[in-house]
Structure formats: structure tokens, C-alpha cells
Amino acid sequence: MEWRCSICGYIYDPNLGDPDGDVRPGTYFEYLPLDWICPECGAGKEVFEMIDEDFEDEEFVPRHLL
Numbered sequence: 001m002e003w004r005c006s007i008c009g010y011i012y013d014p015n016l017g018d019p020d021g022d023v024r025p026g027t028y029f030e031y032l033p034l035d036w037i038c039p040e041c042g043a044g045k046e047v048f049e050m051i052d053e054d055f056e057d058e059e060f061v062p063r064h065l066l
């Protein structure tokens with residue numbers, strides 16, 4: 001599950017982690033330290049929002065709308 005910074009649009013991908021922030025690849029957003037901040041804009045975890053992958057999946061669009 002990816003998370004997006006609502007301030008700058010940075011995407012946190014748990015598969016990549018945050019090398020600059022000493023976060024190892026494979027670290028879930030939930031397990032990031034409480035003082036972790038966005039590497040792009042410095043905002044706290046509270047501004048991040050979960051990306052609903054189902055919502056962005058093109059197959060989610062009902063066929064009668066295509």
C-alpha cells in the first residue's frame with residue numbers, strides 16, 4: 001500500500017523505503033518512526049493519505065462507461 005503526501009505529492013512506496021531517511025526497503029508506512037518526515041517537503045506523517053489502489057485501477061471503471 002502506497003501513501004501520498006498531501007502537501008507535495010511525494011509517494012511513499014514501502015517496497016522502496018526511504019533511503020535518505022534511513023528507512024529500509026520493505027518498511028510499511030505504519031511502521032515508520034513517528035518522527036519520520038516527508039523527504040520532499042518535511043511534513044509529518046499526519047499529512048499522508050493512503051492511496052486506494054482499487055480506485056485507480058482502470059479495470060474498476062464499469063464497462064458501460066467505456
Ligand SMILES: [Zn+2]
Binds near residue numbers: 006008041042043
Ligand atoms: Zn511532502
